[in-house]
Amino acid sequence: MSKAEEKPESKPTGYRSGVAARLAGLPVETLRVWERRYGVSDVDRSPHGQRLYSADQVRRLGLLKRVVDQGHAIGTVARLAADELIALAGAAPSPAGPGAITQTLKIAVAGTALARRLGAIRTSPELDIVASCSQLEGAAEAMAGVAADVLLIESSEMSADALPQIQAARRAMQVRTVVVLYRFCDSATVRRLREHGCLVARAPSDAAEVAVLCSTALTGAARPPPGPLTAPPPRRLDDQALAALSSASSSINCECPRHLADILMMLASFERYSYQCQNRNASDAALHEDLGRSAGHARVMMEQALERLAYAEGLPLPDKQ
Template sequence: MPLPHLPELYEQRAQYRSGVAARLAGLPVETLRVWERRYALSDTGRSERGQRLYSDLQVRRLRLIKQLVDQGHPIGALAQLPLEQLARMTAGPVAGAPAQPLRVALMGAALARRLSAGGRELLALDIVANFQQLELAPAAVAGSGAQLVLIEMSELDDSVAPAICALRQQLDIAVVVLYRFCASATIRQLRTQGCLVARAPADPAEIVLLCQSALAHEPQAQLTAVRQAAPAARRFDDQALTALSAASSSIYCECPRHLSEILLMLNSFERYSQQCAARDANDELLHQQLANAAGSARVLLEEALERLARAEALPLPAGV
């Protein structure tokens, strides 16, 4: 029996715990655990302590599933599909096909040495520009054809965050920032501006996956999509919902009252999330997504409540 090629062996044997695999795939680890529990998403190995271990190929598969779920595909329909079919659905590269290396502009002498000694990583990353100071980045990147800027700073503090954010806006390409020590507020600031920020991994293969993930998932584009997809305006204000809740109905299960009370809570949570998004720029994307989720649920329940109110001849507010 012929032996697999070394890259194939590496992709099958490289093992990451759930937290690392989720981060590389762009998923919250809680979401990955729910998907595994409900849909048996991956045939993973186990560590001596019983923890799930993911291979390089399995992480790639998770990233494709995340991308398709973001596009609106239900997770239940994707969970058992093979990697090749997922790649075709995303118009991405098929596993095993030769992939073009990512063109990277690099800052960090230690990181450059690690990557140059990595062997396999050189096949996945093409270092087209190298600079040692942030102010030199625009000149280094100009004309290089770089798809991504990779920055390593051992001690990442808030004094350099504005310069990195300005670089991200000026170059308008993906930025990955690796650190060893950093305040959480600085991390949030950089992520708000669309940078992928992560603790510097020990395995150079994880750096490759982080770069791939940064190109596949642009937070800034997600923020624009969220703003464009805001739900419709409210059809029932709190006064109308209170009136419907108190109205008599022939439905013994008291559905109008229950629906009205649920909508009152959704309205309140939607307003609360919008206030959080306006108050804290660092968490704007997260809270805007929460507000939109509550608004989408509200729209569906408002339609149900209107149908129910008309069927039961209950009072509806003017304009509905």
């Protein structure tokens, strides 16, 4: 075969360090330190010597950031495999397994321009835009009840004032994680958004990179257990009844009635406090309603436990409320 007929050598493909760091939600300086000190990735290089990261390696960097943010030292996790990082982070692997990128991701988009750009190209993983609205303001109402893997938000100027709107949209929808893309944003706001479980990154120029961001966020998205859906019944034992049981327990050797009475007083107090927070702060209403319900259901269980203990110890039970 002549040289003219020889097939050209395939060139390594991937994301350069700056893009990989942005997609993983890391400062590029941090990635360089991690590479130099801990060798976090074994990456290919371009013909010009530039480091090139695959989509799987970008997702692994995102998981590393997640576990480090949770308090693990980078030196102890730098060499862990993706499935080990997923287990450590308490994250939910994708249905196709750790690192898989072939599944279709259902996306709800706040940002009409971004939705158009994504709808015009093919990405890996494929993005299925199930709902969209023009902007973050009003997204909670416009996309209420929408079920999606990712809520994707694009904003030219992102500020801390947007956080209540993001929380409201997340509560109104059924989404596993949130990705926030910005052009200008201060570092304090970026930190606050990340503290609330958002993957935050500067908006990439290549729309195809958005798919990798969504996949990275989804791989690292924890699935908290659902809260109780029903309101708890009213208190069976008020503070006066609990005080009476606590005093009566001093006549027996077992201190458990008194301890349970103390726990119940604290639970009842926290239950009231949660509902007060709900009334004071509309943006956190759903969260504090969940906390109040959870405390109420815990109270019911402990009330029943105290009643069983009182019967076993022969303590007089006051009339139930």
